[in-house]
Amino acid sequence: EVQLLESGGGLVQPGGSLRVSCAASGFTFSHYGMSWVRQAPGKGLEWVSGISGSGARTYYADSVKGRFTISRDNSKNTLYLQMNSLRAEDTAVYYCVDSGSYWEFDYWGQGSLVTVSS
Amino acid sequence: SYVLTQPPSVSVAPGQTARITCGGNNIGSKSVHWYKQKPGQAPVLAIYYDSDRPSGIPERFSGSNSGNTATLTISRVEAGDEADYYCQVWDSSSDHVIFGGGTKLTVL
Numbered sequence: 001e002v003q004l005l006e007s008g009g010g011l012v013q014p015g016g017s018l019r020v021s022c023a024a025s026g027f028t029f030s031h032y033g034m035s036w037v038r039q040a041p042g043k044g045l046e047w048v049s050g051i052s053g054s055g056a057r058t059y060y061a062d063s064v065k066g067r068f069t070i071s072r073d074n075s076k077n078t079l080y081l082q083m084n085s086l087r088a089e090d091t092a093v094y095y096c097v098d099s100g101s102y103w104e105f106d107y108w109g110q111g112s113l114v115t116v117s118s
Numbered sequence: 119s120y121v122l123t124q125p126p127s128v129s130v131a132p133g134q135t136a137r138i139t140c141g142g143n144n145i146g147s148k149s150v151h152w153y154k155q156k157p158g159q160a161p162v163l164a165i166y167y168d169s170d171r172p173s174g175i176p177e178r179f180s181g182s183n184s185g186n187t188a189t190l191t192i193s194r195v196e197a198g199d200e201a202d203y204y205c206q207v208w209d210s211s212s213d214h215v216i217f218g219g220g221t222k223l224t225v226l
Contacts, residue, residue: 035215037215044202044204044217044218044219044220045153045155045161045204045206045217045220046217047206047214047215047216047217050215059213059214059215061214062119062214095160095161100166102149102151102166102167102208103151103206103207103208103215104149104151104163104166104167104206105151105153105161105163105206106163106166106172108160108161108162109160110160111160
């Protein structure tokens with residue numbers, strides 16, 4: 001059974017940093033691209049970032065480019081999102097998802113809430 | 119950047135057919151995926167590659183994609199189909215994943 005378990009969310013002040021993690025199990029992690037998708041309270045889905053199976057290629061939404069860094073440790077089956085220079089508009093539930101061949105998201109974690117507020 | 123346009127809401131009576139559209143410039147040339155999200159839950163993949171259904175998704179769910187419009191069709195709508203639905207594509211010109219704004223399906 002595929003499982004994606006996010007952790008590391010919480011309350012952070014504007015301008016601060018936070019790293020969320022996603023522990024994956026139930027599939028060969030290194031064979032799959034992964035992404036982060038977020039959802040602000042009461043709003044729609046927004047893709048944040050993606051990474052290839054090997055980690056060689058990374059992709060970012062314009063809204064986070066230069067502030068967020070996606071990475072993965074295939075030896076630990078773990079995906080990361082390092083978030084710097086956080087803003088109030090980054091407040092959202094952050095979902096870890098696996099990316100298929102055409103960037104379809106088959107499996108979703110339960111989400112990790114990140115709140116940026118003073 | 120590429121934009122996907124969905125109607126904010128669609129309403130349908132039980133047993134009828136719901137059609138949710140997703141508009142985009144030449145979207146017929148892209149692979150469209152659809153997600154269903156109930157309140158307080160993570161989204162679930164409902165349709166991928168325009169018209170394929172993951173295991174566990176009822177046959178009542180189908181998809182099509184041509185020209186500038188992709189459509190999610192739900193036949194014989196049930197109360198449990200009430201949810202938010204999102205379309206999504208990969209835009210190769212920008213290397214971005216794009217989501218539509220979402221459509222709230224209300225079962226009357």
